[in-house]
Each structure stands twice: as structure tokens, then as C-alpha cells.
Amino acid sequence: MKKTFLLGFLILLVFAIWTYQNQAAENGPAIKILDKQKGVCWVGSPKPLEGWELDVLGSFGVSHISQTPFGWQSDPNLPEIKWEKHTDRMWWGESLTGVEFTTASAREKGIESILKPHLWVRGQWPGAIEMRSEKDWAEWFGQYAEFILYYAQYAESHQIPILCIGTELELTSGKEKEWRDLIGQIRDVFGGELTYAANFTEYEKIRFWDALDYIGIQAYFPLADKNNPDVGSLKNGWNRRIKEIEKVQKKFNKPVIFTEIGYCNTEDAAxxxxxxxxxxxxxxLSEDVQAACYQAFFETAWQMDWLAGAYFWKWYPQPRDRDPDFTPQNKKAQEVMRSFYTAGF
Structure with missing residues (x-):
């Protein structure tokens, strides 16, 4: 009886080891990020900076800023894209002249930039972009490739470490072949790391994460169903979202970046x-709710080994006295951010 039991135990042990080894081989080693990107989404200034505007970021523990030059699409169903190549009618901080100055000024203060070009669609959000024919799809991807390669070449020449190849293009990202082809073109001219900023409703559907270096998520997840939630209920909301994110993270074995995350200073922010x-x-208005949302994020998702960084929407070169707004500047949320950004990782 004892021999039978011992034999059965050994068989189960061997099977367990075999299963673990096969899962490890399939998914790769576990990811543990030791130096997280402590980011904010930098707002391009209408007028040239003097340089001092970035001074305060270091005191908040910020290590990275995202910069966003824009392209413009007048109709979400027509394949015409304009950008800096076609016009100089833009804010200084969103031009490559402004991006270059901001990048250099930030680096002098020990802060790195990532480049996150974004399409602005008149009267819509980029998630509405969808062509009506295969001919138009081919034309759109051709124009989008020219747009993003313009910035990829700039990023390479200025040693930008990370390029975001698209933002919230939810109705385009199902075109897997076209995106994989585009990623190949970008890799040909840019030697840094790549991500895509998927909307929180989109990231689980994307099939080309394996071709990128990070899973990028615009992390505007709903965390509550009523006004004035407490930190505990917000953490419960995050814990549910973390389980969903981990399924995708483990499938592709890639680190995750929250390319945007943010909350208004209002009672319904979550x-x-x-x-x-x-x-x-x-x-x-409620600074308390905004701060509670920050606290809940930092006590849950921020602690995950696979989270490579987060970029809070948004940070103005000069704080604005406008309510409501997403910025944590001069609000309770900025002190929550400071406490965690300066604590380590």
C-alpha cells in the first residue's frame, strides 16, 4: 500500500514539474520591473518655454514625460491625415522644435521623454476612425505610415527611448496584418522600444502585442458606480481590473505601461x-475623490511587478486655475503622486 502511494506521489510530482516547465517555456520568465517610469503627460505649450517650467518635476519624483505632437483627420471615415509636414499652424510645444527644446531641457534635469504622436479627429475621438472600403483602408494606412514614420525618424535621431505608434485607434487595430507591416517599417528606422496606447476597452482584443516591447493601456477604467467612493472600494475596483490585465500580460509576456491614467477633481471621477x-x-468638485483615486492606484496596480510605468494626464508647463480638470497640480492628488513617486522602484 505504501509503495503504491509513493509511486502515485512521484508520478504527480513529475507531472507537476513537467507542467510548470512547459508553462514557463511557453510564457517566458516572470517579469519584474525594478525601475518604473514615473511619468506625467506633458502639455505642449502654445508659446516657447523658458526652461524653468520643468524644474518642479524632479521634486515630485517624475522620471519621464510623454510628449504629444498631433496629426489631424477632419473626418473619421475619410483617409486624409495632415500633420506638421503640411502646416505650421500648431502650438509651439507640439511642433518638433518645441519637442526638441522640451526634451533637451528635461534631460538636463534628469527626466527622459517618450514620444506619443496622436491623431486629432474633428468632433470625434480617434477610436471612431474607420474606413468604408478596402481601398480607403489601404490609403489610410499609407498616410498613417508616413505620419508615424516622420516622428519615428525624429525619435531615432534624438535618441528618444520609447515611441508610441498609435493612440486609441480602436476600430483600426483589428487590421493585424497592416499593423504588423507598419511595425516592421518603424523598426527599420527606429532602434528604441515601441508600444501602442490601447484604449482600456481595446487592449484585450489586440493580437500584435508580441511585435511590440510594451503593452500600452489608456487606463481610464471605471472603478466605482457612485459618487464619493472611498479608497477601499476603489482598490476593489482595481483588483478586478488587475486580474483582467494579467491575462493579457501573461499571454504575451510583455511589461505593461499605463500610457495615460487620470482623474478629474470631481465627485464622480471614478x-x-x-x-x-x-x-x-x-x-x-472634490479634490478628495481625485486623491483617493490616485491612492487606490498606487496601492494596487502600481505595486505589480509587470507594470513598467504610468503617465498621469495631465501636467501643464504653468499650472492653470481651471475647474474641473484632470491635472493633479496644486491639488491633494499631487501630494499622493509625490509620496509614491519619491518612495522607490
Missing amino acids: IEPWVWPNERKEVA
């Missing part, structure tokens, strides 16, 4: 975090 401030003007 219900639909993506809603623009001008749509919240009738909602009561």
Missing part, C-alpha cells in the same frame, strides 16, 4: 474617468 472636464461642469 465612475467614468475618461469623461472630459467640460462635460462635468454640473458635478460637484
Whole structure:
């Protein structure tokens, strides 16, 4: 009886070791990020900076900023894209002249930049971009390739470490072949790391994460279903989201970046975090809720080994006195951010 039991135990042990080894071979070694990107989304200034505007970032522990030059698409269903190549009518900070100055000024202060070009669609968000024919799809991807390669070449020549190849292009990202072809073109001219900023409703559907260096998520996840939630309920909301993210992270064995994350200073900030401030003007202000959202994030998702960094939307060169708004500047949320950004990792 004892021999039978011992034999059965050994068989189970061998099977368990075999299963573990096969899973490890399939998924690769576990990821543990030791030096997280402590980021904010830098707002391009309408006028040239003097240089001092970035001085305060170091005191908040910020190690990275994302910079966003824009392209413009007048109709989400027509394949015409314009960008700096076609016009100089843009804010200084969103031009390559402004990006270059900001990058150099930030580096002098020990802060690195990532480049995150973004399409601005008139009257819509980029997730509405969708062509009506294969001919138009081919034309759109051709123009988009020219747009993103313009910035990829700039990023390479200025040693930008990370390029975000697209943002919230939710109805385009199902075109897997076209995106893989585009990633190959970008790799030909840019030697740094690549990510794509998928909307929180999009990232689970993307099939080309294996071709990139990071899984990028615009992390505006709903965390509550009522106003004025406490930190405990917000953490519960994050814990549910973390389980969903981990399924994708383990499948592709890539680190994750929250390419954007942010909350307005309003009582309803955690219900639909993506809603623009001008749509919240009738909602009561609350620095406490905004700060609680930051606290819940840092006590949950920020602790994950696979999270390579986060970029808070948004940070102005000069703080603005406008309510409601996403920025944590001069609000309780900035002190929460400071406490965690200066604590380590």
C-alpha cells in the first residue's frame, strides 16, 4: 500500500514539474520591473518655454514625460491625415522644435521623454476612425505610415527611448496584418522600444502585442458606480481590473505601461474617468475623490511587478486655475503622486 502511494506521489510530482516547465517555456520568465517610469503627460505649450517650467518635476519624483505632437483627420471615415509636414499652424510645444527644446531641457534635469504622436479627429475621438472600403483602408494606412514614420525618424535621431505608434485607434487595430507591416517599417528606422496606447476597452482584443516591447493601456477604467467612493472600494475596483490585465500580460509576456491614467477633481471621477472636464461642469468638485483615486492606484496596480510605468494626464508647463480638470497640480492628488513617486522602484 505504501509503495503504491509513493509511486502515485512521484508520478504527480513529475507531472507537476513537467507542467510548470512547459508553462514557463511557453510564457517566458516572470517579469519584474525594478525601475518604473514615473511619468506625467506633458502639455505642449502654445508659446516657447523658458526652461524653468520643468524644474518642479524632479521634486515630485517624475522620471519621464510623454510628449504629444498631433496629426489631424477632419473626418473619421475619410483617409486624409495632415500633420506638421503640411502646416505650421500648431502650438509651439507640439511642433518638433518645441519637442526638441522640451526634451533637451528635461534631460538636463534628469527626466527622459517618450514620444506619443496622436491623431486629432474633428468632433470625434480617434477610436471612431474607420474606413468604408478596402481601398480607403489601404490609403489610410499609407498616410498613417508616413505620419508615424516622420516622428519615428525624429525619435531615432534624438535618441528618444520609447515611441508610441498609435493612440486609441480602436476600430483600426483589428487590421493585424497592416499593423504588423507598419511595425516592421518603424523598426527599420527606429532602434528604441515601441508600444501602442490601447484604449482600456481595446487592449484585450489586440493580437500584435508580441511585435511590440510594451503593452500600452489608456487606463481610464471605471472603478466605482457612485459618487464619493472611498479608497477601499476603489482598490476593489482595481483588483478586478488587475486580474483582467494579467491575462493579457501573461499571454504575451510583455511589461505593461499605463500610457495615460487620470482623474478629474470631481465627485464622480471614478465612475467614468475618461469623461472630459467640460462635460462635468454640473458635478460637484472634490479634490478628495481625485486623491483617493490616485491612492487606490498606487496601492494596487502600481505595486505589480509587470507594470513598467504610468503617465498621469495631465501636467501643464504653468499650472492653470481651471475647474474641473484632470491635472493633479496644486491639488491633494499631487501630494499622493509625490509620496509614491519619491518612495522607490
